[in-house]
Amino acid sequence: MKSKVVSMDHYVIRGGNVLRGEVEIGGAKNAALAILAAAIMTDETVTIENMPDVRDTNVLLDAMAGIGVHIERVDRHTVKINGSMVQNVNIEYELIKKIRASYYLIGALLGKYREAEVPLPGGCNIGSRPIDQHLKGFRAIGADVKIDHGSIVATAEKLIGAHMYMDVVSVGATINVMMAASMAEGKTIIENAAKEPHVVDVANFLNSMGADIKGAGTDVIRIRGVEKLHGATYSIIPDQIEAGTFMFAAAVTKGDILVKDVIPKHLESITAKLLEMGCEVEELDDAVRVRYTGELHSTQIKTLPYPGFPTDMQPQAGITLALSEGVSTITESIFENRFRYVDEIIRMGADIKVEGNTAIITGVKGLTGAHISSPDLRAGAALVLAALSADGVSVVDDIHLIERGYEDFDVKLRALGGLIERVSDEEEIQKFRLRTQAI
Numbered sequence: 282m283k284s285k286v287v288s289m290d291h292y293v294i295r296g297g298n299v300l301r302g303e304v305e306i307g308g309a310k311n312a313a314l315a316i317l318a319a320a321i322m323t324d325e326t327v328t329i330e331n332m333p334d335v336r337d338t339n340v341l342l343d344a345m346a347g348i349g350v351h352i353e354r355v356d357r358h359t360v361k362i363n364g365s366m367v368q369n370v371n372i373e374y375e376l377i378k379k380i381r382a383s384y385y386l387i388g389a390l391l392g393k394y395r396e397a398e399v400p401l402p403g404g405c406n407i408g409s410r411p412i413d414q415h416l417k418g419f420r421a422i423g424a425d426v427k428i429d430h431g432s433i434v435a436t437a438e439k440l441i442g443a444h445m446y447m448d449v450v451s452v453g454a455t456i457n458v459m460m461a462a463s464m465a466e467g468k469t470i471i472e473n474a475a476k477e478p479h480v481v482d483v484a485n486f487l488n489s490m491g492a493d494i495k496g497a498g499t500d501v502i503r504i505r506g507v508e509k510l511h512g513a514t515y516s517i518i519p520d521q522i523e524a525g526t527f528m529f530a531a532a533v534t535k536g537d538i539l540v541k542d543v544i545p546k547h548l549e550s551i552t553a554k555l556l557e558m559g560c561e562v563e564e565l566d567d568a569v570r571v572r573y574t575g576e577l578h579s580t581q582i583k584t585l586p587y588p589g590f591p592t593d594m595q596p597q598a599g600i601t602l603a604l605s606e607g608v609s610t611i612t613e614s615i616f617e618n619r620f621r622y623v624d625e626i627i628r629m630g631a632d633i634k635v636e637g638n639t640a641i642i643t644g645v646k647g648l649t650g651a652h653i654s655s656p657d658l659r660a661g662a663a664l665v666l667a668a669l670s671a672d673g674v675s676v677v678d679d680i681h682l683i684e685r686g687y688e689d690f691d692v693k694l695r696a697l698g699g700l701i702e703r704v705s706d707e708e709e710i711q712k713f714r715l716r717t718q719a720i
């Protein structure tokens with residue numbers, strides 16, 4: 282399987298249509314990345330269902346194939362993985378630098394083979410992203426970890442369970458250490474663990490392979506190491522952030538969207554903010570319906586680890602508040618570089634000032650279409666929502682960043698009534714302009 286060449290495609294969008302209807306949410310990208318890596322920890326075959334077909338998961342699968350993992354695509358959202366033939370534990374740099382989550386291969390390989398060599402990760406440019414807590418955790422269970430020529434080299438004669446305290450709440454470090462510790466000797470306790478739904482999903486997956494992990498979803502995780510893991514069939518949880526993005530799409534386009542195949546509990550912090558902004562949100566068993574019912578109001582948001590408001594929803598909330606009456610503030614407390622959408626949306630007519638890690642947003646009546654570029658995955662998705670609500674045509678560049686984490690984003694938005702197309706040149710943009718003018 283080869284990764285696709287990064288496309289030079291754009292989205293062209295004519296704003297103004299109200300988004301209405303139903304949308305199905307796919308499997309959680311951030312859970313999938315960890316689960317794919319963890320799947321190689323057994324020599325038996327693992328079947329993973331509800332896999333999102335997005336660039337990040339496809340690149341990770343390529344990296345895994347590169348070290349000899351056997352990968353069979355059963356259908357678009359199901360993959361069989363067999364890690365019995367891993368020939369080396371050294372991952373190719375070109376693949377790894379594209380996605381940060383390839384660092385999960387360190388935890389998986391270290392747990393299974395007691396050694397791993399993985400280049401330092403790339404990923405979204407949303408601020409400094411240290412991995413000291415991952416390394417601290419690996420060292421606590423007995424690994425020798427060093428940085429050598431741009432790679433993390435981890436080796437251990439024995440991995441021995443330990444009691445550790447994470448200095449910051451980190452999703453990645455919690456999952457990575459949980460993976461390695463599940464095959465260590467004895468008991469590991471991770472204090473101040475991340476509680477995100479995908480931490481729980483990875484723990485459930487490892488347990489389905491025979492691991493013994495308790496407490497995932499609380500801030501203390503207890504892991505009793507096992508000697509071997511076995512094959513399993515596992516279905517990934519729905520993507521909280523994809524769901525939240527469509528919830529805000531309803532608000533910002535004055536629409537009415539039934540967001541299906543979700544776990545409403547995972548969306549509570551997002552629901553709470555939409556209610557404060559004056560939307561109607563109805564929670565069903567496995568769906569939420571978000572309805573615009575009149576002018577949106579200002580509110581205050583601070584990003585926090587789960588169950589707080591997710592940093593990955595901050596840009597989508599920001600562009601919605603840009604169109605909400607009054608003055609709102611957003612405080613970003615997880616990543617310092619997450620306001621890169623602000624300059625772009627100011628060019629569309631928003632009134633936002635960023636001071637330190639706080640954005641002060643004064644609501645405006647409307648935005649106007651512009652040629653904008655996607656600074657990172659979530660900011661890009663937020664700008665697409667802004668363009669859908671704006672007057673006139675927008676062109677969004679660098680959409681390969683959006684496609685890292687959204688499957689068929691344009692297709693899903695179109696099905697809801699959005700005038701959006703994926704185009705590759707100026708001629709196609711002109712055709713879109715002419716065609717949609719008449720609508």
Ligand code: UD1
Binds near residue numbers: 312449475593
């Ligand atoms: C994951 C998500 C990302 C999301 C983020 C926070 C994946 C692939 N990505 O990223 O979409 O925005 O959680 O919910 O799942 N930190 C340290 N030392 C470390 C690790 C992290 O100081 O060793 C800091 C980070 O700089 C950041 C905070 O801890 O300020 C949280 O980061 P973390 O939860 O680790 O984020 P990721 O796992 O990288």
